[in-house]
Amino acid sequence: MTKRNKELSLEHSEELLRTLKARFEKNMNRHKGLEWAKVQAKLEATTEKLWSLNEMEVTGGEPDVVSHDNKTGEYIFYDCSAESPKGRRSVCYDREALESRKNHKPENNAIDMATAMGIELLTEEKYRELQKLENFDLKTSSWVQTPANIRKLGGAIFCDHRYDTVFVYHNGAESYYAARGFRGSLRV
Structure with missing residues (x-):
């Protein structure tokens, strides 16, 4: 991973996606009606956003999807760690x-x-x-x-x-x- 380029290695990206998917599936109450496959497709298309989610993850934020903006098509992630990261x-x-x-x-x-x-x-x-x-x-x-x-x-x-x-x-x-x-x- 290089901070300068704000990109994760393929291996690191796949690991992060597995973590995010597991959290998504474990906490369906946070995002009722949303599908992981659509979220993942968005994430895979925006490597810089995936880098930011990784930063949220490594600082203890436990990011998760909390909503979807129907106007822009964007998924919204918040830090969902039990306590402040x-x-x-x-x-x-x-x-x-x-x-x-x-x-x-x-x-x-x-x-x-x-x-x-x-x-x-x-x-x-x-x-x-x-x-x-x-x-x-x-x-x-x-x-x-x-x-x-x-x-x-x-x-x-x-x-x-x-x-x-x-x-x-x-x-x-x-x-x-x-x-x-x-x-x-x-x-x-």
């Missing part, structure tokens, strides 16, 4: 927040990581949609796309699921915690 935790919100820290800087930030992976952070609305499928983030939390007016004032928002409810919170964008990461989405 392990390989994407302990990050602040964005580069500006990272650079503003004087001491104890985290290694990275959510926005740059998502961009490098070719995915988007979930919005609050998408996070709530995800929670309708199953209960996620019962012990962790996930940064979500923050409205410009909040970010301009130095804040960022994150969500979690506690007490059978989705909560939306705020924090300084420069904050980071071992139990906070981010979830992404990808349209294929």
Whole structure:
């Protein structure tokens, strides 16, 4: 696999497709009425998207199909790991927040990581949609796309699921915690 070209080897692609198919078949409640063969055909036609799904997978996101856009024909994948993906935790919100820290800087930030992976952070609305499928983030939390007016004032928002409810919170964008990461989405 080469990050530069954003392509997986044939062997790695086949392995990833087997993983995604097994997850798809195990979690049919996430994508009722969709057929794996059609999803796979789309994936095989877009190697860069397959590379992004692999990035989601290797960072612990356990991506799965959650819907199909009938207008564009795209399948929509979200990170469906039970908790915020392990390989994407302990990050602040964005580069500006990272650079503003004087001491104890985290290694990275959510926005740059998502961009490098070719995915988007979930919005609050998408996070709530995800929670309708199953209960996620019962012990962790996930940064979500923050409205410009909040970010301009130095804040960022994150969500979690506690007490059978989705909560939306705020924090300084420069904050980071071992139990906070981010979830992404990808349209294929």
